[in-house]
Amino acid sequence: MTSVWEQLEKQVPTWLEESRKQACSGNVAAYIPELANAPREALGFTIFDNTTRIITAGDYDMRFTLQSISKVFTLLLALMDQGEAGVFSKVGMEPTGDNFNSMLKLELVDPGIPFNPLINAGAITVSSLIAGATPAEKTNRILSFFHELTGDPTLTFNDAVYRSETNTAHRNRSLAYFLKANRVLGDEVDVEEVLEVYFKHCSIEVTCSHLARMALVLAFDGTDPMTGRKLVPRRYVQIAKTFMLTCGMYNESGAFAIRSGLPAKSGVSGGILALVPGHYGIGVVGPALNTKGNSTAGVHLLETLSTAFDWSIF
Numbered sequence: 467m468t469s470v471w472e473q474l475e476k477q478v479p480t481w482l483e484e485s486r487k488q489a490c491s492g493n494v495a496a497y498i499p500e501l502a503n504a505p506r507e508a509l510g511f512t513i514f515d516n517t518t519r520i521i522t523a524g525d526y527d528m529r530f531t532l533q534s535i536s537k538v539f540t541l542l543l544a545l546m547d548q549g550e551a552g553v554f555s556k557v558g559m560e561p562t563g564d565n566f567n568s569m570l571k572l573e574l575v576d577p578g579i580p581f582n583p584l585i586n587a588g589a590i591t592v593s594s595l596i597a598g599a600t601p602a603e604k605t606n607r608i609l610s611f612f613h614e615l616t617g618d619p620t621l622t623f624n625d626a627v628y629r630s631e632t633n634t635a636h637r638n639r640s641l642a643y644f645l646k647a648n649r650v651l652g653d654e655v656d657v658e659e660v661l662e663v664y665f666k667h668c669s670i671e672v673t674c675s676h677l678a679r680m681a682l683v684l685a686f687d688g689t690d691p692m693t694g695r696k697l698v699p700r701r702y703v704q705i706a707k708t709f710m711l712t713c714g715m716y717n718e719s720g721a722f723a724i725r726s727g728l729p730a731k732s733g734v735s736g737g738i739l740a741l742v743p744g745h746y747g748i749g750v751v752g753p754a755l756n757t758k759g760n761s762t763a764g765v766h767l768l769e770t771l772s773t774a775f776d777w778s779i780f
């Protein structure tokens with residue numbers, strides 16, 4: 467009988483080409499002008515298991531920026547810096563059902579703290595909780611964390627994407643100033659400095675193999691199976707994975723959880739980080755997005771694989 471891994475090796479290239487066809491039903495994000503240059507038809511895939519075996523397919527070496535995928539890891543860093551009580555006094559634990567950049571519930575629902583750390587308002591708040599005296603110190607700590615998680619010390623920011631976002635981020639600026647007015651960002655917090663940290667971590671450039679490696683650390687409760695190093699306490703990984711399941715795919719998280727049953731986090735550059743707990747770390751990139759902001763081809767590929775191999779955690 468062939469093993470799951472052998473079946474994956476055999477099937478992934480065919481299924482990837484099948485899923486690539488879904489790109490035509492999506493559009494590349496353009497509200498950050500630099501992202502509009504991404505190739506719409508691209509689709510890349512990497513999967514790692516804990517014995518360092520790797521399968522790659524399609525445009526697996528394409529570079530793209532983390533965008534919202536970074537929010538999972540800044541949450542982990544903030545939890546390590548401030549503890550659960552410190553983080554959850556500023557940000558909630560519930561999905562919103564609204565768009566990721568929505569302002570609606572901040573005003574509608576008392577006490578005006580962001581509903582969760584994976585929407586923009588929540589992630590901006592989390593950026594303010596990262597330890598460090600200056601924005602540069604905070605962003606350097608975040609970057610070092612990604613170096614540890616990926617085992618790649620060459621990872622860095624994409625300056626063009628960073629500048630493109632910082633010059634056009636009127637909505638995120640509004641969110642951040644609103645948070646300041648609500649005192650979610652306290653007196654000591656400089657709004658522009660927090661935004662600098664937030665845009666910087668969104669602009670870290672990776673391939674889907676980096677995503678798969680990072681996902682593997684989450685799949686193994688915070689220990690990197692490739693080095694044996696404990697990078698994050700298990701409890702914090704548990705929190706992050708729960709948020710990924712309930713809020714990781716924006717206001718499509720429920721449908722994705724029903725169809726794939728996997729903790730995952732997407733970003734507007736088309737990346738999706740997903741994991742099969744105790745087994746695999748997965749990275750996908752496909753820049754064409756659906757109306758919720760998730761990669762059309764990437765979602766299709768993950769749902770195909772999860773259904774075929776019965777990966778749902780439920």
Ligand SMILES: NC(=O)CC[C@H](N)C(=O)O
Pocket residue numbers: 532533534535566567586631638665668732733734735759
């Ligand atoms: N959904 C996303 O990937 C959003 C990230 C992007 N940097 C923003 O703040 O709008």
